[in-house]
Amino acid sequence: MSTRADVIVIGGGIIGCWTAWHLTKAGCAVTLLERDRIGSGASSGNCGYICPSHVHPLCAPGAVANGIRMMARSGGALSITPRWDPTLWWWLARFGKHCNANDFQHASAARHALLKSSRGQYQTFADRNAAKIKWQQRGLLLVYRSVRDFEAYEEAAAQLRRDFGLRLDRYDGDDVLQLESTLRESLAGGWHFPDDAHLSPSELLAQLRREIEHGGGMIREQTEIASMQFSGAALASVTTTQGELVSADAFVLATGAEASKWGRELGCRIPVIPGKGYSVTYADATGMPETPLIFEDDHVAVTPLGDSFRIGSTMQLTGFDRSIPVSRIDLLKRSARRHLRVELPEAAEQPWAGWRPMMPDGLPCIGASPRAGNAWVAAGNGMIGIATGPATGQLASELVLGRTPHVDPSPYRVDRF
16 A cells, blocks of 8 residues: 655654644645654643743753752752663763853854744734633743852843843842742742743644644554655655555654654764653642743743643653653652642642653754755754744745745754764
């Protein structure tokens, strides 16, 4: 059995769905292949931040020393499982190499381009679908217990205003209670980004699916790729694990943290590794915070999702491990209790873990395959996949269709490694 499409998108996470959405809007016959179900990877359980504030990459000057300090803390947000893993060691070495001022500024500017474009696209999308995706514009509040760290953020705040025109407001001490009354008293303070927004990732994915299918696109879940077939300098088809041959004029690889596997087939070195994150979602949000919060001392995030409530984050470099240790979920709850004066809900809770696609330079790979002229990669958006999804999908579709890119594609080129 064989089928054919104009474009095949491989991967049904947020990047794959936004890419398929843009291609469908452009009039292409699109088939999206997902080995599990839409959003089953890192997309559905994250905190849903649409955050132009997240300009800065992790690879900042001093990040290696800060990371070591975090790992030294018992139950810290960052942990790396000791193991024989040359890929991880190479990634860490590259990460350390990028922790300098020039690379930090370069990555920040490139991230800003995707974040700014995506924020505008989300606003347009939300104007039609706000209730369906649980869209809210309450900004994002960074909360500090440490006075030293709170004061130190002043320098970053000035740089974000100066270089990227971001709006942010300082709230000292108990002034943060003006924004979020559920916070405890006697905190050091907070920094508020009023232009950030948030939504429900699962509801967003469901709406994207509806619009893709309404536009004539086909979404096939439980369809895993087994092999690729090339014809000269072109990718001719892919074969599924069920033995079906699926051919197309063009292909987009959007497989997140696992992009390196098929990237090698396409002649790409994509140094992406899984940064395992966790969340716990409560079915009852009664009395919980109404403003998205990040507890900066613990690197733990909180998102109100309408009737439900989510606590998430932390980073584990554990490889492709799908387990959900109770200790990591307890870490999230402890952080929430340290910062909130209200009790966590007693309603049913849903723990989750997913693999963020982490790149050593903090930038995704969006560009053409060196081996096949009709194949492109869109992967590696790290912790800002939801926030940069629309712009990443638009740029990928523009490259596929040979249209003028709406942002400069050079910082994200696949061959930079």
